[in-house]
Structure formats: C-alpha cells, structure tokens
Amino acid sequence: MKVGIIGSGGREHALCCSLKKSNNIEEIYCFPGNAGTNSIAKNIDIDLKNFEKLKDYIIKNKIDFIIIGPEKPLVDGIVDFLEKFNIKVFGPNRIASQLEGSKIFTKKLCEKYKIPTAKFGIFSSIKPALSFLKNSNYPIVIKADGLAAGKGVYISENYSEAYVAVKEIFNGKFGKAENLLIEEYLDGEEMSFFIISDGKNYKMFGTAQDHKRVFEGDRGKNTGGMGAYSPSRLETDELNQKIINKIIEPTLRGLKDIKCEYKGFLYAGLMIINGEPFLIEYNVRMGDPECQTLLPKLKTDFSMIIKKCFEQKLGDLNIEWHKDKSICIVLCSKGYPDTYKNNIALNLKKIDLKKNQFIFHAGTKILKNEIVSNGGRVLNIVTMSNDLKLARENSIELLNRINWKNGFYRKDIGYRVIQ
16 A cells, blocks of 8 residues: 655654554655655655645555544545545544644533633733733733644733733734633643543553643743653553543544544643543644654554544554553754744764664754754654653653754653652
8 A cells, every 4th residue: 555644844754764664554655754754755845735646646645544633624625625636544534633723612611511621711802802911810820722833822810911922812923813712821730631432432542741831840932742652651441431521522422423534633732630531622633742752652543543534443453552652742843832943954874773762853954965854853752661760761862972063952842750
C-alpha cells in the first residue's frame, strides 16, 4: 500500500516511523514533511491550503489512504473535500473537527450532555468581558475560541493580567476573534486521554501527561508542548471507566445526534480533581508531543489499525502495547515560544541511539545537504524503559551529545511521577 501523511512536525515523523515498520506499506509520502521524514518517505512540497493540488497529486500517484496530522486542515474541511473524490482519509470531518476548532461548540456540547467541565461564560466584545472580570475570582482562565496552536489559553492571576489577555485575543493575536471564553480555574492534575474511532467502534489509545509551560516546574508561557511521558501517573482502570462513561461516550453520542460519525484520533485534555475527570479541551488528532511518546509503545501493526478503521471493523482488533514507559523531551530553538532564529545547523551524523531510543524531527529541513532548524520546536528525544527516571536520564544524555548551542530543553519532564 501507498500512504500519505499530511503535516511537517514531530507527530508526522512518528506516524511515518510507525507505518514504516509495517510489511503492508511500500511507499510513504509526506506533505510537506521535514528532514526526518525525508530519510524514510518522499517529501512533497505542496501548500496544505491548496486542497485541489493535494487531491490531484494523491490521485495521480495512486496513494491508497491519507492520514491527517495537524488540526488546521481538519478544521478547514480537508476530509470532506478529499472524500468527495473517493480518497480514503483518516481523520474527522469538518463538523466533528469543531470539537477543537471552536471551544464554544465543545462547551455547548458539554452543557447539553452534562459532560463535567469548568463553569464558563462566552463574550463577544471587550467591554462586557472586562466588566465580568472585574468581579471574578482569581486565578481565572481566558481562551481564544478558535485554533491557536496550543497557545491561546491564558491563566490570569489578577485583573491586570486578564485585561491583557482579553485585549490580545480581541486584537487578533490568534486570528480574527468573534468570541472568547472565560472559565473558572480548575485546580488539579492534567491528563491526556486518547481514543481511536472508526465511526461505529472506538478503542482506548493510551494516556500521557504533557508539559505545556516553557520553563521547569511548569512555569512561564504556554507552548505547543515541551515534553510528555506515558502512561499518565493518574491512570487506573476505575478512572479510565469514568472518563469513558462521563466524557467520551456522551461526546460521541452528541455528535451522532447531529448526524456526525467521529472517525480518527480523539484526544481529551482533562483535569483530574479528587479522582474525578473534567474536560478542559478536545484535540481532533494525535497530540504533539504525546503522539511521539505513545506510538513507539505500540505493538500492533499501525497500518492494520488504520485499515480496520476504514472498514469500520476496529472492534475486531485487539490493540497491543509494549509494557515499557516512555518519555519525550523537546529540544527548542532559543527564544521559543517568542522569536527565534531558523536555519541553524544540527549535527546529527555521529549520534548513535540506544535500544528503544528515538529522535523524531519536528522543526527541521534540509538546506545545502545539511539538516538545519526550521521552527520553535526542533527535535523530540524519546526513550522507552520500565523506569521513567532512567528513560529521562538517557534522553538528557543524548541531548548532551547532540550539544546544540542554539537550543534549550526542560530537564524536569515527568517530575510529578519521577521522585
């Protein structure tokens, strides 16, 4: 089979590597890919906004199916568009993608189906939002409604911080803003919970904890993710069942009620408070960097899982996992998540990986036969082990060997579980 992956980050490199292991896959195409995917796939430089051009290339090259990595093409309706031409696409359609594309869509669904979540208010202009914030309890959470690459969430400790957040969102920092969301602050521990769905059946697809803040101790600005570990230290059979009963199944039922089948990965970002799950947000794709921590642990042939999804026979498959734990540390460009320089060389030629160790490229490209940086998050260092502390030490040792002078990373990923 020939398969195409849409996207250019660490998640897409991890997807490529998982598919590459399969005997069923003869060729992988990446649109547009990065320096890492370049060594195992054909990188195709097509603008992801140009659905027409993508469709023509897929049909001409007889690509059997497409997996969509990032959220923007999903929210923009790439699945609906490609399916009109009988192209098999793994990912949710435009309506289902509103779970991530509009936080307000998700909040209204929570309200209707009694899904536990933070209390919230929706505001369509600056004045009423600020008026509400003057009489609020702090800390408080302020969110841009649309896509914001994981960065459109503010946790404001006081009114002056909240004032800045409201102004930035309505002044277009994350694109045109018609609404914003103000939520109560939930004080608990975060957990990422994944399922995979074929539209009729779904299976759990692991748990993780992501570290979003740029500095150690979970301080500083929100980023796309500085690292993750899997499984979450909070995971138990009892908690999993609560998440499924109170959050996942009511959500899928809510979509079915509007004649929408959910196909693809669904990632629930949760806050766990005294053993009870609350929904913070949905992502309609694999998380990044959670995907990079989860996929190396997968024992079952990944291409077979996707094939069963297209056949709507996911229920027939037993998805198996390696018992090892996994940790991912993200190597970033200095200055991220604000301004940083691109096109800085990375010397990876003499780097030997230990067993169960992986380097997934995130923001990289090839320039004059050399691998250079091409983004804020540059490399993902992943190590699997039955001991998370050892896995983290091995990842940090590898980062020291890479010794990239223009980079920085967090040394405390997994600190809540690693004593």
